Amino acid sequence: MSVNRIPGSFRDPSGFLYLSEETLLRQVNQSYAAHFDHLVSSGLYEQLVTEGLLIEHQVVDNSLRATDDVYCVLKPELIPHLSYPYEWSFSQLKDAALLTLDVQRQALEKGMTLKDASAYNVQFLRGRPVFIDSLSFEINEEGAPWIAYRQFCQHFLAPLAIMANVDISLNQLFRTNIDGIPLHIATSMLPWRTKLNPGLYMHIWLHVRSQVAATQSQRSSEQSASNKPSKQFSQNAFYGLIDSLRGAIQKLEWKPGGSEWFDYYQANNNYGEDGLEYKENLVKQFVSKAKPSSVWDLGGNTGHFSRLAAAEGASVVCWDIDPGCVESNYRQVSQEQETNILPLLIDLSNPSPSIGWANSERLSISERGPVEMIMALGLIHHLAIANNVPLPDVSEFLKKNCKWLLIEFVPRGDGQIDKLLSSRQDVFSEYTPEGFEKAFSQDFEIVDKVPVPATKRTLYLMQAF
Amino acid sequence: MSLKVNKSLILAASFFALFSTNAHAYIDPGTGSIAIQFLIGGLVAAGFMIKTYYYSLKNKLASIFGRSNEDKLSGSAPSGDALAGNSVSPDNSTDKT
Numbered sequence: 001m002s003v004n005r006i007p008g009s010f011r012d013p014s015g016f017l018y019l020s021e022e023t024l025l026r027q028v029n030q031s032y033a034a035h036f037d038h039l040v041s042s043g044l045y046e047q048l049v050t051e052g053l054l055i056e057h058q059v060v061d062n063s064l065r066a067t068d069d070v071y072c073v074l075k076p077e078l079i080p081h082l083s084y085p086y087e088w089s090f091s092q093l094k095d096a097a098l099l100t101l102d103v104q105r106q107a108l109e110k111g112m113t114l115k116d117a118s119a120y121n122v123q124f125l126r127g128r129p130v131f132i133d134s135l136s137f138e139i140n141e142e143g144a145p146w147i148a149y150r151q152f153c154q155h156f157l158a159p160l161a162i163m164a165n166v167d168i169s170l171n172q173l174f175r176t177n178i179d180g181i182p183l184h185i186a187t188s189m190l191p192w193r194t195k196l197n198p199g200l201y202m203h204i205w206l207h208v209r210s211q212v213a214a215t216q217s218q219r220s221s222e223q224s225a226s227n228k229p230s231k232q233f234s235q236n237a238f239y240g241l242i243d244s245l246r247g248a249i250q251k252l253e254w255k256p257g258g259s260e261w262f263d264y265y266q267a268n269n270n271y272g273e274d275g276l277e278y279k280e281n282l283v284k285q286f287v288s289k290a291k292p293s294s295v296w297d298l299g300g301n302t303g304h305f306s307r308l309a310a311a312e313g314a315s316v317v318c319w320d321i322d323p324g325c326v327e328s329n330y331r332q333v334s335q336e337q338e339t340n341i342l343p344l345l346i347d348l349s350n351p352s353p354s355i356g357w358a359n360s361e362r363l364s365i366s367e368r369g370p371v372e373m374i375m376a377l378g379l380i381h382h383l384a385i386a387n388n389v390p391l392p393d394v395s396e397f398l399k400k401n402c403k404w405l406l407i408e409f410v411p412r413g414d415g416q417i418d419k420l421l422s423s424r425q426d427v428f429s430e431y432t433p434e435g436f437e438k439a440f441s442q443d444f445e446i447v448d449k450v451p452v453p454a455t456k457r458t459l460y461l462m463q464a465f
Numbered sequence: 466m467s468l469k470v471n472k473s474l475i476l477a478a479s480f481f482a483l484f485s486t487n488a489h490a491y492i493d494p495g496t497g498s499i500a501i502q503f504l505i506g507g508l509v510a511a512g513f514m515i516k517t518y519y520y521s522l523k524n525k526l527a528s529i530f531g532r533s534n535e536d537k538l539s540g541s542a543p544s545g546d547a548l549a550g551n552s553v554s555p556d557n558s559t560d561k562t
Contacts, residue, residue: 012491116492145506147490150498202505210504211497218496237506240513244505 003066007360012116014135018066025064026057026074032135033071035112039137042110048131053103055079055125055132074134077125080294080315080342084362085119085155086174087344087352089327090163090254091334092129093171096122097156097249099129104146105242108235113140117152119180120362126339143232146241153203154180157248161200162189164252168323171345178356183208199248256324275454280308282450283377283406286461287312289448290404292372298348299379303329303341309375310340317371319346348379349387366401374402377459380436381410385420385428391439399443405462409436413456433458 006017006024014032018025028036039045048054057074064073085093096119104114115138123132146152158181162170166189173181187208194200287295287309297306300318302325310316318341320326329343346352346365354364376398383389398405410417411433430439437446444462451458 014491115490145494145499145502147494148492149502150495151492153498202501202508206504207498207501210501211495214495214497214500233503233506234510236510236514237503239517240509241502241506243513243516244509 005066007358008120008356008362010357012133012135016066020064020066023064024076024078025060025066026076026134027066027069028071028074028135029067029069030071031069035138036071036135038110038112038139039134042112044107044110044112044137045134047110048103048106052128053099053106053131055123055130055134057134076132076134079123079125079130079132081124081317082363082368083124083317083342083344084174084352085159086172087346088171089323089330089343089345090160090168090171091327092124092330092343093119093156093163094160094249094252095334096129097152097160098246099131100152100156101242101246101249103131105239107137108140108238108242111140112137113144113146114138114148117148117155119155119174124342127333127337127341143234145233146238149241150207151180152245153183153207156180157200157203157245158183158186160249160252161194161204162186164254165190165194168254175353175355178361183211197248197251199244199251203245203248254327256327275452278454279377279408279452279459280305282452282459283308283375284312286406286448286459287314287373289461290373290406290463292404294371295373295375296369296371296401297375297377298346299376299382300329300343301325303332303343305375305377306341307338309373310338314373315340315342317342317344319344319348321345321347348383349389369401371402373404373406374398376405376407378408378410378416378457380407381414381417381420381431384431385417391430391436392442395440395443399464403464405440405444405460405464407440407460407462408452409433409458409460411456411458 004019006019009017013029014035015026015028018027045054049056055076057076060073060075062070062073085096088096099122100114100117104117107113114136116133116136118133121131121133121136122129124130154177159171159174162173162181170189173185177185183204186204190200190204195205283305291312292309292314295306295309295314295316297303297309297316297318300306300320301322302320303316303318306316306318306329318326318329320329320343323345326343326345329341332338333341333343351365352362354360354367355362380391380394383394384391398407412418412421412431429435440446440460440462444464446460447463448461449458
């Protein structure tokens with residue numbers, strides 16, 4: 001039997017994820033046995049799973065173990081598409097934070113606590129955040145404070161505070177800080193007025209001062225054996241801390257709107273009503289022809305066309321560069337309780353890389369593919385003209401990530417292209433319908449192509465060789 | 466922040482430094498983060514207790530005055546606070562912070 005450990009699952013000695021004959025399994029190590037038994041016997045596992053807060057698993061036979069240190073082996077429900085906090089909108093990160101606090105509160109009620117509070121312990125499943133690490137629960141030692149408090153502040157409160165108060169795009173700091181945003185970085189950016197918010201003052205401003213003070217005290221060797229703490233962190237203090245963090249998170253708000261792409265389909269879409277309706281029907285027709293079970297809608301805006309693909313039964317990830325679009329899309333997913341659309345943030349000119357230890361803890365976008373179909377509607381000119389990517393390179397990237405391609409070619413003379421070329425030299429001699437077909441024919445067979453009426457655009461359905 | 470508060474934090478941090486080194490955590494909880502929790506915990510514990518009593522009293526009143534009142538009262542509470550306030554009954558006697 002071949003066993004492949006999942007590279008992002010090495011920090012916690014309680015167990016690890018691995019692939020056994022292409023099945024994802026989680027080994028629970030002997031050292032975690034008492035905690036795992038308590039998780040189950042206290043009813044906490046069942047309660048969290050019933051409420052949709054924790055990923056469900058099946059206990060499978062120990063013969064599927066990866067090492068001899070096994071206590072038991074779990075087969076967790078699969079997450080169709082992994083995503084990371086630097087790809088989430090404001091409300092996605094906020095919901096993940098509130099989920100973590102709800103899980104922690106329920107754990108406390110059952111005599112357990114979360115030993116870590118990483119944003120990477122949360123994934124999105126059927127439109128909702130879900131806690132995926134079944135080994136994060138530990139029997140709560142009476143009188144002990146929250147070991148994961150610092151991590152929670154770094155992974156949730158600080159990023160949300162700077163996204164809401166400084167700039168919405170600052171969740172990108174997760175890319176350079178694998179363990180969340182250090183609090184001294186957050187305070188170097190946060191405006192002074194955030195000190196007037198009691199939650200942010202206590203959990204960020206005062207917290208960072210305490211960290212500085214601790215470093216100073218360690219340097220000056222003020223501590224001694226006689227400093228052994230006699231006080232206990234009471235249950236009220238623990239519940240109060242969680243309640244206070246919840247209040248601080250809930251007060252943070254960010255409203256989308258006013259961005260370049262936020263109201264694109266309502267205000268300025270280059271189609272007119274008839275053209276848009278025709279394009280919708282074409283998209284439905286092409287999707288139903290390819291029948292993909294998984295779709296990436298690249299540059300999907302607020303998910304207008306993603307929803308057409310989802311209606312055909314596909315599980316869709318709608319990627320967009322605009323935080324306002326992703327936020328608005330996620331709010332619709334939440335409000336309508338849509339289960340097969342995951343809105344995510346991406347800059348395709350600099351897509352999510354592999355990061356973390358050995359560049360393999362968090363996967364790049366391509367490592368999470370391929371999918372059965374990529375939709376690239378109104379996108380090609382942003383890559384080829386705004387970002388100067390040669391058409392054959394665009395084709396190669398798309399081929400690497402899908403089997404079917406539904407792509408729209410936007411030629412010169414289209415309002416969007418004119419806008420892009422208005423302030424720069426036109427050095428894109430290959431950017432013609434012929435040049436486009438020639439470049440993509442290297443990687444794809446053109447199955448169908450239909451011009452969109454009332455526009456200069458053409459929709460193509462292609463299949464990778 | 467005043468020098469006095471800063472000195473208190475240094476004192477608190479050194480006071481709880483030993484705790485963090487004894488903790489069996491696989492992530493570093495951070496000495497300063499442990500220290501500040503005792504301070505914040507002390508501040509919020511009383512407020513949380515009052516909140517808990519407030520919601521339990523509200524629920525009792527609601528049950529006395531009937532279902533319609535209960536719905537009204539619970540509906541008026543913010544969801545997070547209502548969740549925390551209604552569902553926990555920590556042992557107050559352990560509050561030594």
